Amino acid sequence: MTAAQMGFRRRLFLRKTTAAGFALLCVLATSIGIATLAVLLVDVTREGIGRVSWDFINSFPSRKPEQAGIKAALWGTIWMMGLTASFAIPIGVGAAVYLEEYAPRNWLTRVIQTNIANLAGVPSIVYGILGLALFVRAMSLERSVLAGSLTMALLVLPIVIIASQEALRAVPSSILEAAYAVGASRCQVVSRQVLPAAFPGILTGIILALSRAIGETAPLIMIGALLFVPFTPSGPLDRFTVLPMQIFNWTSRPQPEFRENAAAGIIVLLIVLLTMNATAIILRNRFQARARQ
Amino acid sequence: MGVTDIEAVGPTSRIRRRGPLEARLRHGREAVIHSVLFLCASVSIFTTLAIIATLLEETTGFFREVSIIDFLTDTKWIPGLGGGPGGLEPHFGILPLLSGTLLVAAGAAVVALPVGLLTAIFLSEYAPGWLRGIVKPVLEVLAGIPTVVLGFFALTFVSEDIIRVLFPGTKIFNAASAAIVVGIMIIPMVSSLSEDAMSAVPCSLREGAYALGATKFEVALRVVVPAALSGIVASFILAISRAIGETMIVTLAAGATPNLTWNPLDSIQTMTAYIVQVSLGDTPQGSLGFRTIFAVGMTLFVMTLTLNVISQYLLHRFREVYE
Numbered sequence: 001m002t003a004a005q006m007g008f009r010r011r012l013f014l015r016k017t018t019a020a021g022f023a024l025l026c027v028l029a030t031s032i033g034i035a036t037l038a039v040l041l042v043d044v045t046r047e048g049i050g051r052v053s054w055d056f057i058n059s060f061p062s063r064k065p066e067q068a069g070i071k072a073a074l075w076g077t078i079w080m081m082g083l084t085a086s087f088a089i090p091i092g093v094g095a096a097v098y099l100e101e102y103a104p105r106n107w108l109t110r111v112i113q114t115n116i117a118n119l120a121g122v123p124s125i126v127y128g129i130l131g132l133a134l135f136v137r138a139m140s141l142e143r144s145v146l147a148g149s150l151t152m153a154l155l156v157l158p159i160v161i162i163a164s165q166e167a168l169r170a171v172p173s174s175i176l177e178a179a180y181a182v183g184a185s186r187c188q189v190v191s192r193q194v195l196p197a198a199f200p201g202i203l204t205g206i207i208l209a210l211s212r213a214i215g216e217t218a219p220l221i222m223i224g225a226l227l228f229v230p231f232t233p234s235g236p237l238d239r240f241t242v243l244p245m246q247i248f249n250w251t252s253r254p255q256p257e258f259r260e261n262a263a264a265g266i267i268v269l270l271i272v273l274l275t276m277n278a279t280a281i282i283l284r285n286r287f288q289a290r291a292r293q
Numbered sequence: 294m295g296v297t298d299i300e301a302v303g304p305t306s307r308i309r310r311r312g313p314l315e316a317r318l319r320h321g322r323e324a325v326i327h328s329v330l331f332l333c334a335s336v337s338i339f340t341t342l343a344i345i346a347t348l349l350e351e352t353t354g355f356f357r358e359v360s361i362i363d364f365l366t367d368t369k370w371i372p373g374l375g376g377g378p379g380g381l382e383p384h385f386g387i388l389p390l391l392s393g394t395l396l397v398a399a400g401a402a403v404v405a406l407p408v409g410l411l412t413a414i415f416l417s418e419y420a421p422g423w424l425r426g427i428v429k430p431v432l433e434v435l436a437g438i439p440t441v442v443l444g445f446f447a448l449t450f451v452s453e454d455i456i457r458v459l460f461p462g463t464k465i466f467n468a469a470s471a472a473i474v475v476g477i478m479i480i481p482m483v484s485s486l487s488e489d490a491m492s493a494v495p496c497s498l499r500e501g502a503y504a505l506g507a508t509k510f511e512v513a514l515r516v517v518v519p520a521a522l523s524g525i526v527a528s529f530i531l532a533i534s535r536a537i538g539e540t541m542i543v544t545l546a547a548g549a550t551p552n553l554t555w556n557p558l559d560s561i562q563t564m565t566a567y568i569v570q571v572s573l574g575d576t577p578q579g580s581l582g583f584r585t586i587f588a589v590g591m592t593l594f595v596m597t598l599t600l601n602v603i604s605q606y607l608l609h610r611f612r613e614v615y616e
Contacts, residue, residue, distance in 0.1 A: 016508060026414050027419075028411075033481065036477050043450050044442070091333045091336055094332075095334040097333075102327055118598065119337055119340060122344065122538075123565065124540065126590055126594050128572075130344050133347040185323055215438075217439070222572050251445045269439065269442065273439070277437050281430050
């Protein structure tokens with residue numbers, strides 16, 4: 001064997017070893033995210049599972065940790081979700097329909113589009129500052145569940161718009177053209193052809209947006225959702241708290257019993273969120289499978 | 294003046310004359326729908342304008358009482374909320390809050406950028422389809438974990454069971470545990486955006502390199518990553534912007550002591566955590582102490598907006614190259 005051949009073999013061996021080492025590194029890196037998620041779930045379950053019970057779900061917060069529950073927070077979350085959805089869904093889907101089906105290609109459309117992408121990256125606490133100034137003070141809605149929901153609707157609006165736009169864009173243009181060809185007006189094309197075809201994709205976006213809103217805490221601290229609420233809201237102008245606020249409150253207390261309550265609250269919150277996420281993922285997979293056919 | 298309208302009904306089509314009124318009604322309805330939809334789209338513009346107006350109004354009020362030079366250069370942040378018994382002279386220097394924010398963001402970047410990029414390379418170049426179908430949804434679940442939950446995890450697990458075991462004597466509230474968990478939070482963002490960029494690299498480039506006898510490592514690092522570089526950098530910048538704006542993890546785990554330090558084991562305070570501290574306290578609205586949150590919020594908004602705009606510019610340029 002010549003020296004050149006030996007040199008080649010050695011280099012080839014080195015290159016193959018590097019490649020194998022790098023592949024291993026990639027596997028390790030990927031498992032960091034997954035392992036952390038597993039550790040988090042195990043840690044929270046271990047700390048909090050003992051407190052999860054019907055009493056915990058159906059009791060108001062209390063100064064005694066063993067009697068405290070999440071009734072007020074759970075009802076506050078349900079109220080806020082309903083109101084947020086009723087603002088964010090029509091406006092978000094409407095904006096997406098406008099941008100995809102109606103908007104002329106001009107500077108104004110480009111500004112709106114760029115602006116939506118930028119809003120998606122604004123920190124949630126800045127939305128809280130806006131909510132405090134606009135809804136709580138200027139519109140004097142006080143620190144009500146309505147003010148919180150309006151703030152949250154603005155926060156998730158970019159998510160709803162971007163997801164709906166993607167879903168609308170995926171509708172084949174042959175469907176639109178066929179509808180226009182038989183004389184349908186634009187609003188007939190949109191309401192009878194495009195929206196039904198894009199519905200699963202839009203729904204997925206809405207679920208993801210709402211699951212973001214359920215978990216947000218910072219903007220609600222800003223607009224002054226309460227930390228201690230021994231009642232459930234009975235109207236949109238009542239004061240309120242939500243699950244993440246209750247968890248935040250219990251976590252920031254020094255007593256370990258309250259920390260156990262926080263973990264139990266997290267378990268309830270995660271069950272709600274994982275159910276929503278799983279629904280969204282299943283819907284999307286089904287939608288993608290159908291689109292491929 | 295009649296308008297002719299053609300409607301196809303089944304196999305036969307009929308032509309029906311419509312009165313001018315009917316046509317005008319149809320036209321009018323279209324116009325109403327058009328303007329309602331336009332209003333929906335313009336809500337986003339109003340949101341941006343309202344954010345800027347709110348921040349500007351209160352911030353200018355703040356800078357009428359505090360010099361902007363002091364704000365940017367003073368190394369002490371003593372807002373004197375509620376008067377304080379010691380009667381300390383108030384100082385409004387953003388630097389301690391800024392250094393806290395940057396310390397956490399830098400720590401998070403050290404965790405998330407390499408891990409996120411390697412994850413993206415794994416998903417785009419190595420993982421078979423079935424594995425990608427499992428890993429991607431799991432990372433999406435990680436991305437969907439609320440930040441208050443991650444804050445709980447940072448405080449009760451990362452700080453207590455890892456940092457304080459490795460470095461005995463560290464305070465329970467420290468920058469390191471917050472930075473690590475913020476890093477974990479932004480991994481899915483880096484990996485999914487970088488993977489999108491890498492998937493857009495044409496297969497012919499990879500095939501050309503393989504045909505020359507390159508190994509998978511060489512293809513990934515010398516062909517795919519350089520070709521997708523602007524998309525990858527865009528994902529890095531966007532992730533750092535997220536880390537800067539993160540609130541609940543740093544509020545719960547990093548502490549509440551404005552501290553001009555680069556030691557990650559110290560207790561610090563970030564800009565976002567300061568805003569939370571003021572709004573949880575009983576600082577009267579309209580006072581100078583309360584106005585600080587708008588000045589700090591403005592700083593935060595300008596920083597994240599700049600990063601987002603840069604990131605979008607890079608993404609846009611990247612799209613033009615390959616489509």
